[in-house]
Amino acid sequence: MSSTTTTDHLNPSAMTAKLEAKIAEPSSPNVEAESVDAPKSSSSSALKSFISGGVGGACAVLVGHPLDLVKVRMQTGNAGGGSVSGMLSDTLRKEGVRGLYRGVSAPLTAVSPMFAVSFFSYDMGQRMVKSYGQWGMTEDEREGVPYTLSMAEICVAGALSAIPTTGIMAPSERIKCLLQVQANEVERGGKAKYSGMMDCARQLLREGGMSSVYKGTVATLARDIPGTVAYFGMYEWSKREIMKIQGIDPNKGQLSLPAVVTAGGLAGMACWTVGIPFDVIKSRYQTAPEGKYNGIFDVYKALIKEEGYAGLFRGLxxxxxxxxxxxxxCFLGVELSKKTLGFMD
Structure with a gap:
């Protein structure tokens, strides 16, 4: 080691000058805020996605459950031929506000963690796809060149997010649908079989074990894989287009709240437009008496025979x-939660 280097190393003035010069260095504008190669950033981003997804899921349930109640009753043939507005007003008149939220405990209990897992899985899916896209790049190339996911890569990440969420969604949907249909039967003078969500789960376990609780899992997965592709794909595409209109740099700017609401709403509509046929099949299969159908394909054949292909879009x-x-x-809750959790970065 040379004497000059040793002197500079021990000289406080030299050390201070070097530190000031280091702080003054401008950061590279091409380095992304959240890099897959930065473990701390990746883990904090994934945790934020998990928490924010849970908040978004709760928001979605509380806002949308009354219309979900109508949808299930229409799909299972318990609507009485009424219109959407007529069913809502009739339920409100007969059962009050509480009636509009019949069966809400099951989805609220399951949807929050389900959305948490979904957004967490989507975050992980994006990172997996991004890592694959950066395969063969050096570390300097990864850090120096911003990587924007293509729409195809976003759709793949969306499809991956559906797989782990099905384990939570399937039993929740089964219980929710049974409670919603039961409420309509009670209105007609029938007797309630289940006293609530937990009682429904206990009876299903006692009567048919876990296979009964998870009845309709295949139909749920068949609905959710294309549904989440459309869901996240439409959200990201809408977000990018709105940002272009607003003149916001997608690598630096953030969406305004009205833009988040618009993109989120369109994403939900795209998801249900794609997923409604399997949702109809799922609802019928999950609420049918044991032994009525041999499987979801049997439900499909019976539905087409009785109602034609239009029956697949019942409740749309x-x-x-x-x-x-x-x-x-949901997306408003997610985005606001992420902003609130910014201290985790």
Missing amino acids: RPALMRAFPANAA
């Missing part, structure tokens, strides 16, 4: 009416 109107406000609320 309330689903779309619910989708926009519910998912606008």
